[in-house]
Amino acid sequence: MYASPDDHLTIGEVIRRTGMPASALHFYERKGLIFSERTSGNQRIFSRHMLRRISLIIVAKRLHIPLSDVAEVFAGLPTDRAPTHKDWQRVSRRWKKQLEERRRVIESLERELTGCIGCGCLSMKACLLLNPDDTLRGHGPGPVRIQQPSATP
Numbered sequence: 001m002y003a004s005p006d007d008h009l010t011i012g013e014v015i016r017r018t019g020m021p022a023s024a025l026h027f028y029e030r031k032g033l034i035f036s037e038r039t040s041g042n043q044r045i046f047s048r049h050m051l052r053r054i055s056l057i058i059v060a061k062r063l064h065i066p067l068s069d070v071a072e073v074f075a076g077l078p079t080d081r082a083p084t085h086k087d088w089q090r091v092s093r094r095w096k097k098q099l100e101e102r103r104r105v106i107e108s109l110e111r112e113l114t115g116c117i118g119c120g121c122l123s124m125k126a127c128l129l130l131n132p133d134d135t136l137r138g139h140g141p142g143p144v145r146i147q148q149p150s151a152t153p
């Protein structure tokens with residue numbers, strides 16, 4: 001049973017407030033990322049603080065943060081009340097770190113690509129784009145991608 005109608009929103013209100021379609025809300029609920037309750041009339045209602053979780057899912061999607069990571073982060077957040085400012089800071093620090101790491105990888109790939117533009121050799125031995133850190137060496141001699149397709153990293 002829910003506390004007060006003011007603390008809860010119908011699915012229509014949640015859709016209107018977040019812009020998220022009902023199918024997505026059902027999907028995130030099945031994934032355990034958001035929760036709803038049922039009224040005595042079997043109407044689905046959401047605690048108002050679920051809007052924060054949904055907003056965070058939207059932000060994560062925009063940042064290309066995988067849903068598995070969102071689930072990990074949400075596992076550490078309360079489900080019965082709105083997360084505190086400190087909770088959100090913890091989440092944003094974690095995602096900032098991931099974005100910085102992603103930026104480092106992209107910058108490194110950009111540098112390698114700059115070297116490859118105009119080269120075009122796509123050498124399995126020398127090209128850092130095709131074979132970063134010569135990782136294919138560990139799969140044996142020769143053209144391993146052709147000889148052992150299952151060994152392709």
Ligand code: FES
Nearest residue numbers: 116119121122127
């Ligand atoms: S294309 Fe020649 S080194 Fe990458």
